[in-house]
Amino acid sequence: MSGGGNGSLLAQPLRPPSAGRAAALVGLFLLGAVTGLAGALLQAAWFPGGLLLALAGAAGLFLGGAYATRGRGGAVAPAAGWVVAVILLTTTRPEGDYLFGAGGSSYLYLLGGMAVAVICATVGAGRQPRGGPARLAK
Known part of the structure; x- marks a missing residue:
């Protein structure tokens, strides 16, 4: 795409993330792991409220x-x-115990959390070109 206009903004090459953005993404990864652990404990404690609260926290x-x-x-x-x-x-340990039981609540948490992740990644704020709002035509 050559020429001016807004098309040249969208055709910019990808750059590596800044150090601050990379640190934020690593922090979010760790928060996601903590949320998964907390949700696994919470969903089993209070069914169905704990399940809904765990999925809402993840979302x-x-x-x-x-x-x-x-x-x-x-x-x-x-x-x-x-x-x-x-x-x-979900993996079993050598002692034979594991955190998730075989009940429906555990499966709802696993599948529901994955569905929530896909929905939030799809609906979440996508990249927008920088610049002020423009009117295309009158």
Whole structure:
């Protein structure tokens, strides 16, 4: 795309993230892992209120991360941390115990959290070209 106008703004090459943005994404990843752990404990304690509260907390973190970083990466980073923590909690240990039971609440938390992550990453604030608002035609 050559020429002036708004088309040249969208055709800019990708740059590596700044140090502050990378630190924010790592922090969001860690917050996502903590949220996954807390939600796993909460959803089992108070069914169905705990399940709804755990999913609402995850949704708030994912969507808040997207708005805080002004991009979908802010929703993907905590979602990735959440998924890693939850997957690690589902594996059995040598002692034979694990955190998630075989009940419906655990499956609703796992599948519901993944659905919430996808929804928040899709709906979250996408990249917008910088500049003031423009009117295309009268």
